Amino acid sequence: MIDSFDLSSARSTFEHDGFIFVPHLFSHETLDKLETSIVRIARKYLGLESVELPDSVRRSADGRVLFRFMEHARPDLFYKLNLHAGTSLEAMAVVAGTAVRSVLNAIVPAHQQPLFPQPLAFFYNHRSAPRLQYDWHQESSSFVDIENGYHLWFPLFGDIQSENGPMLLARGSHKERLPFKVHAKAGHLTQWRLNRDIGKDFEIVECNMPRGHAVIFHHNTVHCTGENSAGLPRVSGIVRYLDCMTAAAFRPLVEFTYTAHSHEQEQARLSATNEDG
Numbered sequence: 021m022i023d024s025f026d027l028s029s030a031r032s033t034f035e036h037d038g039f040i041f042v043p044h045l046f047s048h049e050t051l052d053k054l055e056t057s058i059v060r061i062a063r064k065y066l067g068l069e070s071v072e073l074p075d076s077v078r079r080s081a082d083g084r085v086l087f088r089f090m091e092h093a094r095p096d097l098f099y100k101l102n103l104h105a106g107t108s109l110e111a112m113a114v115v116a117g118t119a120v121r122s123v124l125n126a127i128v129p130a131h132q133q134p135l136f137p138q139p140l141a142f143f144y145n146h147r148s149a150p151r152l153q154y155d156w157h158q159e160s161s162s163f164v165d166i167e168n169g170y171h172l173w174f175p176l177f178g179d180i181q182s183e184n185g186p187m188l189l190a191r192g193s194h195k196e197r198l199p200f201k202v203h204a205k206a207g208h209l210t211q212w213r214l215n216r217d218i219g220k221d222f223e224i225v226e227c228n229m230p231r232g233h234a235v236i237f238h239h240n241t242v243h244c245t246g247e248n249s250a251g252l253p254r255v256s257g258i259v260r261y262l263d264c265m266t267a268a269a270f271r272p273l274v275e276f277t278y279t280a281h282s283h284e285q286e287q288a289r290l291s292a293t294n295e296d297g
């Protein structure tokens with residue numbers, strides 16, 4: 021499936037840039053199944069909470085329409101959905117697909133294997149949800165005792181272009197771990213902010229790609245969420261493959277850092293935001 025990809029030069033590209041784009045990593049059939057499973061779980065949670073879907077949302081098979089509604093109606097469910105979206109067989113098929121494993125084998129030195137994939141998570145980036153937009157950070161800041169990790173990121177529910185707010189990567193920023201400050205706020209993603217002018221120091225690369233393609237970036241590669249000017253959320257899947265063997269404490273399944281927030285907390289936060297204008 022990944023014929024147009026040169027496995028033999030993959031490691032040197034990855035070591036040079038801190039990431040590698042992989043064309044045609046997933047078939048549309050594999051992604052269709054994953055997307056259907058995520059939509060079904062999301063609808064299940066909304067149903068369990070007795071949230072009525074407007075007709076336009078109920079009739080649409082596009083997960084982006086559903087997530088735009090969910091962010092408006094029950095933003096807290098994002099966290100819950102993310103805890104479970106990766107537990108389906110469809111998600112596991114993506115995490116451990118043959119093509120993914122051959123790319124990882126090509127770029128990851130043998131002494132860092134076996135790698136330990138964490139359950140697939142997904143993201144949406146929409147204008148109405150700045151709480152889910154990451155500032156520049158290194159993933160290693162949230163896994164401080166794990167030396168190496170390989171993060172797979174790929175479009176879901178459609179191609180990703182500049183106007184959809186792709187993830188942004190800083191080329192060559194993976195050579196060192198940078199000091200960071202943690203900013204945690206209820207209902208928001210935790211930020212691991214860097215005190216560095218990333219746009220000035222590095223070339224910025226947008227992760228624009230058709231559905232089916234993917235990018236794998238190193239733990240230390242600085243990245244953030246780009247600005248989405250389109251009407252629908254940008255959705256992407258993410259899988260973290262961690263070198264847990266070398267960590268001081270062996271925790272092959274790393275706990276989620278997401279905090280569960282109640283619906284009430286989220287409502288209070290949103291009305292406070294509205295009052296602030």
Ligand SMILES: O=C(O)CCC(=O)C(=O)O
Pocket residue numbers: 143145154159186187188243244245246256258
């Ligand atoms: O998809 C994005 O915009 C950012 C993803 C990200 O920062 C991450 O998964 O670590």
